[in-house]
Amino acid sequence: MKIAPAEVDFSDPTAPASPAYGDVYHSRAGALAQARHVFLGGNGLPGRWQGRQRFVVLETGFGLGNNFLATWDAWRQDPARCERLVFVSVEKHPLRPDDLARAHAASPLPELAQQLVDRWPPLTAGLHTLGFEDGRVELLLGLGDARELLRQLVLQADAIYLDGFSPKLNPELWDEWLLKSLARHAVPGTTIATWSINRPMRRALASLGFEVGLAPGFASKPEMTTARFAPRHLPQRPAGREPLARDAKQALIIGAGLAGAACALSLAREGVACTVVDALGAPAQASSGNPAGLFHGTLNPDDGPHARFNRAAALATQAMLRDLCLPQQPGLLRLETRLAIDAMAGVPGYVEPLSAEAASARAGATLPHPAWFYPGGGAVDPAAYVRAMLQASGATLRLQTRVAALRRDGDGWTLLDASGAPIASALLVVLAGGHAQLPLLGELANDLTVQRGQLTHLAQAPWCPGHPIAGDGYAIADGQGGAWCGATTQDGDLDPTLRAADQIENLTRYARLAGLHGVPDAPLAGRVAWRLISPDRLPLIGGLPAPDAPLADQLRLQPRAHGLVVCTGFASRGITWAALAGRLVAALALGAPRPLEADLVDAVDPLRFTLRRQRRPTR
Structure with a gap:
C-alpha cells in the first residue's frame, strides 16, 4: 500500500x-x-x-x-x-x-x-x-x-x-x-x-x-x-474493453439513490444529459435514505483487491464531498485487535494507527481496543449526498415511475412499464437501483443476496462519539444529543417493521463500543432498509453479455450488450463506493480512461461469478 x-x-x-x-x-x-x-x-x-x-x-x-x-x-x-x-x-x-x-x-x-x-x-x-x-x-x-x-x-x-x-x-x-x-x-x-x-x-x-x-x-x-x-x-482491441455507448448523448438511469446519482453526475461531466427514473416519490427513499452512514477505506496485510478497491473508493468519496461542499462528520475510528494494528503501518493522510488510549481520547469513551483512524473518512447524510449529486448533474427526475422491463430498440433501449407501454428510450441505460430492480438483471440476480438491516436511534444517548466509530457495529452522533447505532443483518428477510429484538442487538453493540455497564433503555426507534450483496462483497459494475455471444474465458474478451451498464450490489458501502462507481460507469460507457487498474475493473465485473462457475471442473 x-x-x-x-x-x-x-x-x-x-x-x-x-x-x-x-x-x-x-x-x-x-x-x-x-x-x-x-x-x-x-x-x-x-x-x-x-x-x-x-x-x-x-x-x-x-x-x-x-x-x-x-x-x-x-x-x-x-x-x-x-x-x-x-x-x-x-x-x-x-x-x-x-x-x-x-x-x-x-x-x-x-x-x-x-x-x-x-x-x-x-x-x-x-x-x-x-x-x-x-x-x-x-x-x-x-x-x-x-x-x-x-x-x-x-x-x-x-x-x-x-x-x-x-x-x-x-x-x-x-x-x-x-x-x-x-x-x-x-x-x-x-x-x-x-x-x-x-x-x-x-x-x-x-x-x-x-x-x-x-x-x-x-x-x-x-x-x-x-x-x-x-x-x-x-x-485487435479486446471486445470487453470496447466502449458500451461511445456516442451516447442521453442516458436513462434506473434508481435515484447513491448509485444512480453518482452515475448521473459522472455522465453529466462527460457531456451526457441524464434522466433518472425511480419508482418512489423522491430521491434516496430506499437504502440510500438512512439518516447517517459511514465511509472509509479498508486494510489487509497483502493489500488485495478489496483493500485496493475500498481505498480508491474512499479517496474518491473524500474528493467528491469536498467538491460538493457537503457537511460531514470528518474522521472515522475503526476498532481493531492489537495484532491487526501491529501487522501494518499507516499512511499519512489516509490511515493512522492509534493506541487504545489515543483512540479513546478521540472517541470520548474508554475503548477496549486500538483503532485505525481514517482522517478522510467519516459520516454523512446519504440522502443529502444524493440530492447534491443530482443537483450538480442537472439530471431530469422521473419519479413514481416503475420500470418493469427493458426492450432493445435498434441501437438503443426502451424502458417499459408493467403494461408493456414505453416510458422512455435512449442509447444508454444504467441499471443503478437496489433490490427492487432485481427482475431487470436476469440471471445476474441469482448472484445477489437481499439482506435486511435495522438501525437504531437513541434520542438521548449516554454517549455521543467524538468521531464516527465502527467495529462490532457502529455509532454516529446525530448532532442533537442523540446517536445512531447498528446495524443488524438478516438475509432474505423482507419484514419492514421495526423489531424490539433487533433494537436490543444494536444497543448491546453500542454499549460494548462505549464501554457501558448495561444496555441503555430506549423506546423503539430507527429505520429498516435492505442491502444488495454479492458473494465476494464487491459491487457489480460493468456490461452484460452481448445477445447470443458465448461466454469467453476472460472477462476482457467478452462481447457486451451495447448501451447497457449495471451498477448495483453496494452492500452496506453505498456512500464509500458511489463516487468511484459513477466514474467507472461513465468510463465504461464512453471509452474514457478507466479510473481503476484493469484487475480491479475485472474484480467488480458483473460477469465474474458466471465466469467462475464456467471454470469449475465438472464431475
Whole structure:
C-alpha cells in the first residue's frame, strides 16, 4: 500500500534534483518552458486537441508536475480547446505534500500549482483521480512502478510524454519492455515526444510501429525525439474493453439513490444529459435514505483487491464531498485487535494507527481496543449526498415511475412499464437501483443476496462519539444529543417493521463500543432498509453479455450488450463506493480512461461469478 516518496535536493532552486538518481527534475532553462517546447510542441499541442470531445495525454514520470501544469495552462488559454482534458501520469516516487508545495512556491502558474498542492493525494499505491475545472480537466495519477502500472491502465492515448531521469541513470523507464507497454495504449495517430535522443529507445519505438524523427531540442540540447504511431497491422482491441455507448448523448438511469446519482453526475461531466427514473416519490427513499452512514477505506496485510478497491473508493468519496461542499462528520475510528494494528503501518493522510488510549481520547469513551483512524473518512447524510449529486448533474427526475422491463430498440433501449407501454428510450441505460430492480438483471440476480438491516436511534444517548466509530457495529452522533447505532443483518428477510429484538442487538453493540455497564433503555426507534450483496462483497459494475455471444474465458474478451451498464450490489458501502462507481460507469460507457487498474475493473465485473462457475471442473 505504501509508496516510497521522493527525496528532493532543493539546494539549486533553478533545478531541483534527485539524489537517488543523480539527475535534475528539469532543465535549468525553466521547467514550464521545457514542457511547452518538448512535450506540448513535440506533440502538436494545443492544435491537435482543438474541436475534440476528449483528449488523453499519457506521461511516464510525473516528477514535480510541471508538464501537467503547462498542459493544463495551455488548455485554459486555448479558446478552441477540447471539452475534456485527461492527463494520465505514473510516478514511482511522488513528492511529499510539503515538498510539492516547496517545489511550486515560486511557480509562474501560482493558481494552478496551488490547486494541485491542495488536491495532492495520500501516497498510497494505485490510481488517484484529481479533478479540476469542474471535472473538465482530470489528472489520473498512478503511484507505483511504471512497469507494473502501464500494463494495468485501460485507456487510449492521443499524446505521450516520454519523460523521466536520464536513460543512463534510470534505464527501466526507457527500455523496450516499457515502450511495448506504452504502445499498447497507442492508436493510429498517437504521438510521442521526449527530450531524449537515446538510440536504443528510438530503435524500439520504430520496431513497435512508430514513425520516429528528430526535432530541434530545448536549451542546451540540439535535438529531441518525436514519433507518430502508424503500424502496418493494428492489434485487435479486446471486445470487453470496447466502449458500451461511445456516442451516447442521453442516458436513462434506473434508481435515484447513491448509485444512480453518482452515475448521473459522472455522465453529466462527460457531456451526457441524464434522466433518472425511480419508482418512489423522491430521491434516496430506499437504502440510500438512512439518516447517517459511514465511509472509509479498508486494510489487509497483502493489500488485495478489496483493500485496493475500498481505498480508491474512499479517496474518491473524500474528493467528491469536498467538491460538493457537503457537511460531514470528518474522521472515522475503526476498532481493531492489537495484532491487526501491529501487522501494518499507516499512511499519512489516509490511515493512522492509534493506541487504545489515543483512540479513546478521540472517541470520548474508554475503548477496549486500538483503532485505525481514517482522517478522510467519516459520516454523512446519504440522502443529502444524493440530492447534491443530482443537483450538480442537472439530471431530469422521473419519479413514481416503475420500470418493469427493458426492450432493445435498434441501437438503443426502451424502458417499459408493467403494461408493456414505453416510458422512455435512449442509447444508454444504467441499471443503478437496489433490490427492487432485481427482475431487470436476469440471471445476474441469482448472484445477489437481499439482506435486511435495522438501525437504531437513541434520542438521548449516554454517549455521543467524538468521531464516527465502527467495529462490532457502529455509532454516529446525530448532532442533537442523540446517536445512531447498528446495524443488524438478516438475509432474505423482507419484514419492514421495526423489531424490539433487533433494537436490543444494536444497543448491546453500542454499549460494548462505549464501554457501558448495561444496555441503555430506549423506546423503539430507527429505520429498516435492505442491502444488495454479492458473494465476494464487491459491487457489480460493468456490461452484460452481448445477445447470443458465448461466454469467453476472460472477462476482457467478452462481447457486451451495447448501451447497457449495471451498477448495483453496494452492500452496506453505498456512500464509500458511489463516487468511484459513477466514474467507472461513465468510463465504461464512453471509452474514457478507466479510473481503476484493469484487475480491479475485472474484480467488480458483473460477469465474474458466471465466469467462475464456467471454470469449475465438472464431475
